[in-house]
Amino acid sequence: MNLPDPPLADAMRRIEDAFSEGGEARRVPPSPDALRAAEALLFAGGEPISAKALGEKLGPGVDVAAVLMQLKSDYAGRGVQLVEAGGAWRFQSAPDLQRLFAENREAPKKLPKAALETLAVIAYHQPVTRAEIEEIRGVSLSRGSMELLLEIGWIRPRGRRRTPGRPLTFGTTDAFLSQFGLASLDALPGKDDLKALGLLDPRAAQALEVPRPSDEAAPDEEPLTEGDDAASFFVDHLGEDE
Amino acid sequence: MNLPDPPLADAMRRIEDAFSEGGEARRVPPSPDALRAAEALLFAGGEPISAKALGEKLGPGVDVAAVLMQLKSDYAGRGVQLVEAGGAWRFQSAPDLQRLFAENREAPKKLPKAALETLAVIAYHQPVTRAEIEEIRGVSLSRGSMELLLEIGWIRPRGRRRTPGRPLTFGTTDAFLSQFGLASLDALPGKDDLKALGLLDPRAAQALEVPRPSDEAAPDEEPLTEGDDAASFFVDHLGEDE
């Protein structure tokens, strides 16, 4: 969000220069020890680990990115894969082997369709307000959809629109990315295509009234500040909906 | 990379024996699909899985022993290994990487009041014997206070008093100074400072002497010599107090 100020930028350039004397080719293949350790931590540990945390575990001098890339390619095509999801790396069973587990595991509860569609709108259009979601879906949000998503922890309030009433804007969480195996929001399927079609701006094409109008203007969003009542918002609505 | 060590070879032989009732000739290298499925099942299954159960999952026509052996050798030397225990198979981290799963966390703990008071008396009155501490505090030393302070390393035996019984004298350590942010013992606030800080009430200040502690040997103190049994003192008392 903030660009480094000039002296800092200079300093960074100097550091980079100092390390890249040889030009581009300073990527060294990771040592077998680093690979084994990373493999043990990621595979046997079970908990997803961020690249940063992994780097701390592996110690200084280990090129974590190279380790991850190497492991990822080692396991590509195997029954277990290394993936990045929601800011952390994890081994998981290959998606195409899902049938192996179908009989033994109780299928997780399916998200109701209205909630899933709401989630999709939030994922693709974020930051987006409640009114904008309604505008896109052409219906009032059924009670409970947003609240359910908040409760599962897949969406979060991320700021406020600078418009009258300062409505909350919503976005998705890392837990959402993790659930759907997405490294980042850019990995949302088809996002680039939709963006190119101009279909992802929640505030586009609102000048003209079609029934179920929204009075939303198209201004900026301001991030939540401490002491904002976003938290109480959950509580109120979650409570109401029980 | 690694040749199977003897126990592994034994295990393999046992599996082979178990499955090769019909003779030698039906060994076919396992298919990639069977390997992938077995890998996923061993990884994501909730518990170690027996060769028999694995065979049922993989379906007929799959040589489970061959699959297990192939996986075992695929993973030999990696950070994760396939191991058999009690007739069931599971992945686990390589034994030499166990340390990656040990984490040491520091738990800050408040020094008990009795130990803090004892420490304060030692700091101001050093060199001071155990009996003198008791006399100054007017209570007998609670078990463990001195021992705890010795263990933390904030106090040390610094000499012996030239009196009958030659009792050990105690003083504070450099670790004590750095813990409390003192440049030297001289930096301990004196009586006037304590009064000015409002810590010592005027009546007590009048009746009391607040000594100026020093690192230097007192006239009636002889420094510890090598071969003194002061060291064994710790051990005895630390042991006693467990």
Add this chain to the structure above:
Amino acid sequence: MSDSTEDQIELDLVAAEEAEGAEALVIALDVFEGPLHALLELARAKKLDIAKVSVGEIADQYLAFIAEARAANMEIAGDYLVMAAWLALLKSRLLIPKPQIPVDEPDPDDLANALKLKLMRLDVARAAAKRLEEMPQLDRDVFLNGQPQPTILTKTAVWRADLYELLNAYCAERAKSVRKRAYKTLVRRAYPLEAARKKLEQALVKLEEWRTIDTLAPLADAGPEAPPRESYLASTFGAALELTREGKAELRQAEAFAPLFVRGKTEAAHEPA
């Protein structure tokens, strides 16, 4: 989520998938979330490309769909009717030659385009939801290690104390000892009962005559810390009472405030015959 909601969703899905004609749509009316959904399904059922379809055509179908539903005596939510009315209006405006439309009214072509865009956006949202649903989901399609290796936690106690606490502890400790000392000197200012008793016992061994108690009390010690004379007398009196109770001494007094006499009681005299 209640089961009825899920049932409804199932119905909705089935309806949407099977909606090949207006009849299915009529049946599905109450499971659509709103008129836009119905409109979209209608377009899809007729295999219309929303981006290319004429709004007039889609409006016709919607109106027919609503009319059919009414004929079947179905209850139709208000917003479906609002949409129907709006679409009828829009369609009529689209038929009117442009020059005849008042300047202060919106251009019907723009309205039609806005509706198309809205439908496209809804279509995109529904497609996105479908793709999201199809993504490999954790604990549905992909699974983490089922037997993760536990981390062995060891905790090292780090003892914490700051200088203020240390100084405070020292001062409190010392102030306490000052108070204690003051109390101790008060104790010493009384002649101990134990001592008085010992002295009196020794004196009584050789004493067969009555003696006033004040002549038996030890002489006061000299010195600043010594107890007052009264304390010796009081303690000796206490000791005398105790010895008398134990049968080792006898006490006698003529009247209140008269001199108190004490003498030893011989063992023999005390022994029952």
